[in-house]
Amino acid sequence: MSGVAAADGPLVELRAVSLAYGRGDGATLALADATISIRKAEFIAVVGPSGCGKSTLMKLVTGLLPATSGEVVVHGEQVVRPIKGVGMAFQNPTLMPWRTTLDNVLLPLEVVEPYKRQFRARKAEYAEKARALLASVGLGGFADKYPWQLSGGMQQRSNLCRALVHEPEIMMLDEPFGALDAFTREELWGVMQNLWLERRFTAVLVTHDLREAVYLADTVYVMSRRPGRIVMVRPIDLPRPRTLASTFEPAFVDIVHGLRDRIHQEYA
């Protein structure tokens, strides 16, 4: 264990992390030498060409995949197994069709301590909390519907609620808005930003939508083509809350162009 994180030190650190799939000569290097440090309550976005190992990066941080070399440190401790109390949202909402929306959102409370052991006793209270959360993303009247009775955008909102209900310190978002139409996507950026402004979790967003990255993140990391390396770190110092109108302002547009130019070099 190298060093305990200071109060204002990084919450998540990747130190020269590489990951290869497979072994020996057949191994493919998915991620090379990534060094990232994420402050508590920071919102970072990772962008890059497709297949550059963005999702791999996410699995490394949560310990779902062990690093081939280098170390992943969360809370000053090296990650060797899946870390607990992480919220995850994928492009596929992965809601359980046999549970109502409310019961889907309650799932983490049935699994994560300390909620798990109190779940039976405080179920009514938890259900209230989940309903309030659903209402805050505009799903007030849909708690008792099944996921397959909801539209894609609504399913993704429920998915965000499920990822947040146990108040995780770290949120992993793997292209959560990727499968939605443009209008719904932009609307959910606002929903996401509000949730983050309220709760101030630490978030890692993987996306290939540069406007989405700039809208939501404090820092954008640009990755190269496979094997993914971090080729650019761009802090976004635009004021919050950001709005759809602000995505058309010159400062915003300049940043997006800067990122786009860097990614285009990867295809050159």
Place this chain on the structure above:
Amino acid sequence: MTGSQSRLLQAAMPWLVMAAFLLAWEASCVGFAIQEIILPRPSRIMAVSVDRFDILLRFCLETLWTTLIGFALAIACGLVLGLAIGASPFVYAGLYPLLIAFNAIPKVAIVPILMIWLGVGATPAIITAFVISFFPIVVNVATGLATIEPEMRDVMRSLGATRYEILTKVGIPRAMPYLFGSLKVAITLAFIGSVISETVGGNRGIGFLMLSAGARNDTATTFAGLFAIAIMGILMYALCAVVERRMTRWAFRGEMIG
């Protein structure tokens, strides 16, 4: 044709086809002057069925009883083994080849062995019904477990869920439609199993009744037995289909919204 007319026709189709089939049968028996000992007319089979209703019913109930016990055993064992195979790669690797080999054995072949071990009676029929209907249940339950989406697994693992929690909260609910889907197949197989056993050697059940009627050249009664088995099969299949719908409503979502 309006919507309601076409729905009505669709509901009537099975009965119309059945009636046409029986009429064609009746007509060819009369037209080609087929002897009753070769192929009795449907009207004759009905008459015999009504005539001997009490005997038919008694033997049917014996068969139904053994079938249901075998079927219940198959559900219990199939569920447990299916869960074990679907949840653990080691159990899968160890048992799957053995199960396939076992399933490849013609079940008729094991009935004489069962009789040597257990004597004549209900027990061989129950066991035959069990071994024949057990396999589709195991395979379906295991498939349901093995096809959990990897993202769903990641969500659970990142919450710190144990293997047991992943099994009970994702695996088992997800395997339920597969289980109930397999029951329809399994119940018809269970009937085949117990009738085979009764026919190969037995002193009870509809299979035995058909065999002894055949020995007396009473073809009409043999056919009445066939009809009885078919009717029981349809009824049990329908029951399983109803249970399936009630238990796993969410798996039929396409029909509910549409």
